Amino acid sequence: MNAVRLFFALSCLWIGSSAGDGNDPLLIELQHGQLRGRDNGNYYSYEAIPYAEPPLGDLRFEAPVPYKQKWTDTFDATQPPVVCLQWDQFTQGDNKLAGSEDCLTVSIYKPKNTSRRSFPVVGHIHGGAFMFGGAALNGHENVMREGQFILVKISYRLGPLGFASTGDTDLPGNYGLKDQRLALQWIRENIANFGGEPKNILVIGHSAGGASVHLQLLREDFGKLAKAGISFSGNALDPWVVQKGSRGRAFELGRIVGCGLSKDSATLKSCLKSKPAGEIVTAVRNFLIFSYTPFTPFGPVVEPCDAADAFLIQNPVDVIKSGKFGQVPWAVTYVTEDGGYTAASLLEGGNKPGQTLLEELNDRWFDWAPSMLFYRDSMQCIGEMDDYSWKLRQEYMGDRRFNDESYWDLQQLFTDVLFKNSTQDSLQLHRKYGTSPAYSFVYDNPADKGVGQALSNRRDVKFGTVHGDDYFLIFENGLRNPQLRPDEEVISKNFIKMLGDFAVSDKGILTYGECTFQDNVGSETFNLLSITRDGCENKQYVEFP
Template sequence: MYSTNIRLIFLLGSLWITSSVSDPADPLLVELPSGKLRGRDNGNYYSYESLPYAEPPTGELRFEAPQPYKQQWTDTFDATQPPVLCMQWGQFVEGDNKLAGDEDCLTVSIYKPNNSSRNSFPVVAYIHGGAFMFGGSSENGHDKFMSDGNLILVKISYRLGPLGFASTGDANLPGNFGLKDQRLALLWIKQNIASFGGEPENILVIGHSAGGASVHLQMLREDFRNVAKAAISFSGNALDPWVVQQGGRGRAFELGRIVGCGQTSDSLTLKKCLKSKSASEIVSSVRSFLVLSYVPFSTFGPVVEPPDAPEAFITQHPIDIIKSGKFAQIPWALSHTTEDGGYNAAFLLEKQSSTGQERIEELNDRWFDWAPYLLFYRDSMTTIKDMDDYSRKLRQEYLGDRRFSVESYWDLQRLFTDVLFKNETEKILDLYRKHGKSPVYGFAYDNPANAGIGQALAKRTDINFGTVHGDDYFLIFENVVREFQLRSDEEIISRNFLKMMNDFILSENGTLAFDTCVFQDNVDSSKVQLLSITQNGCENL
């Protein structure tokens, strides 16, 4: 595992844990080991944005584990600038050129309530989603979250796509750089959050989609319990098939070929060549891995690293770590929405300008070609026959003898939901039921947004997609893929989610409740327990 456990122990016991705001009369001025910084007054909250936690991962530090930030500020650091996106090929960027962001992006942004009734606040550390490929902390608004006035929020930026996850599967280019970024950021928060009035002993780590899977992956390291008191994963966990994939080595060398590194089979030579290329070349290569639209939605992501990899993040598959019981035993909740599979199935309902037909009709001729990429089993099957047999089995199970069409879309979406999100959520709950020690909770959200990610991907509003990916999470963090204006029932649910998080952090025994419902713990339970959250309330199933 990490060779820096000693550094972790040092950091957690080091000087600045008990530091405080340097001038109580001026809450915008904060002093850190690097020097003084000045934030912004936003009315009901203060913000301190774009604070570097690592040295820029550029030049010789590209494709390396992050190095703690060690520069000293001679002038007061301007913490009023919003965080930049980490360089990415963004799914939701309009046009053919989807390149966005900067390579130098490893920062955290802190948002503190302007609440004079208390001296310190529990902390929510937030890891954004985006399939490990795109997204950013700045793309999810926090005004709704900060209106509660009881929690400090810290948003983490981390490397994405090939810059964050390219791996040759050996010690020379082991991968997981984005996960190591998250890890270092969490240590930075633990070490420095008291300077902002945060309570380092009361940290909840949350994330959605790839962020939720990231939270789970962080938990698979036992020493995560020294950082976080509890965790929540919305619509994403380490066993989802799009998270830890096989075939990373082949993709890394193909990446090298695309950017002009030749046909080398030596990982050290490849790494040296990739370091000499521009970041934009490397990230723009993502388009060469897509078979249609933005499919597969994750081409570079977490991997199992070899045991001899320096500063390895995980060296066993997540399911083996869970079965061993050697993971952070802290209270955890995970979830799915009832139609999570609307991401990324909904794009199949977009009408093609050339034919006027929906792309779903093409599946009738291309199912065996596209299904392994859509559902992430392209690299996990031994033979093409195995792959085709599984594709046939899935089609028969969910559609029978019917054709792919707008009329059968809901069954296809159900297939996406089960394979990409729901099945593994239930599997995880069952595994933790047998191997967990701290409370583990599950919930399913069923309350469709008026317009969400389904409509955004399909580019149409005449389809009912149900409760799609993000319909719950974007009640807490505003996102452009769904309308900002919440219905009255969603306002109530949003407040209940915020109260749920606040109470979860402060609970001494890891109890979790939503509105009037107390979650049932899955650990040592005779069967899987799941809380259903709907427009009309909540119910234990």
């Protein structure tokens, strides 16, 4: 009798255990097999899940191939994603090589929120000038603490491995953008298995990530992948995004790594495929004139119309004018001193003893400005380039010299040329040729320690609100203070709620705190939401402030 009771008890225990395993939130079934995530207290994570075959060997410099492998064992999704192979601006020392060529993954973070069975989704494309950065470098603790949406971070190829292009069908480029698109397709197809809502996907990014969001949205079928997008401090019209001169840089890359003077693109591509990936990426240092300038030697390009798997075959301006782009709600933003990202690096020690790079700029303006401001390859001749350089200097500096006292004006020059002007231009085009809402905000609330201080190692300079001072309130980043001020805590919560609400809005309504964004489509003035430490306010402008 006791034996029967023991057998019955063990049977119940086994049945209960099996049912528990079936409902285990850490175990997820995909078409590739089963994976196991991690319990992080107030959220679950499923990291470094491959969405594409590793871009190695013959797959280097090719459009990504969807991941096809089957898992016989449970896939371990508890390890954080590696950064894609890069020459990293923020790695200390002369050797800035970091990461792995096998890096095409998505990482998913799901809040524990028992009040809902499913969640809207925010797809995150990291920044880093298309050259560096990584999914793991943008923290998610703030987002998970609020528990409003599932966050999916996308890793994609960077630098020459992601964007080297000869401008023809043999080496068309934009591999990093094609990675992003395939990752977005993977999210749409698989996120329901994690409790995500495939019809409520918002895609966001900062800097190069923001420009990437805009470029993805310029695909006419973007609405099949996402419901809306937000581009923080970066858009497709920024002068550092879609550049000319890629063919010359690609062949110079080949010469540097030992491919000689390749006679054609096919020969160059074959040679580059045979070289160690680390050598190709290390060659980036040869394209920098000082520090990490220009910050995007390899980035998006316009591909030839007949290129296989082409991502972008027209200039973004022409795409928007055609009206043939993803007609979904979109927001584009900037901060008042975005240009501090570039200007602050000039406060470092220069090549001459006792001088900063800023002071050296007095003698090198005509040499350096075209690279710093990304117009070297867009001018027809040196005379035209020099005329534009002189015009910019006179407009912002007059006859003053570059030094600490005039730093603020130089920083404003970089803000206008590299970020603000093109934000206005893109919004102008969308309000004229778009049919879905187009929103914008400007953020003005300096961090106590941000990108300006990190790049300059200076605390005695007034930087204002620099690149990332808003975005890093959402996603923690080592470049700014981890401890938020009381006003920043409020702003952080407002931003995170803004994202969650935008992802589920059926009418494309965007709100921040007590403010509702005003649509720019069809408006005679620019509707710009001003966000400061004191709150938010809708303002109208003929020109951006």
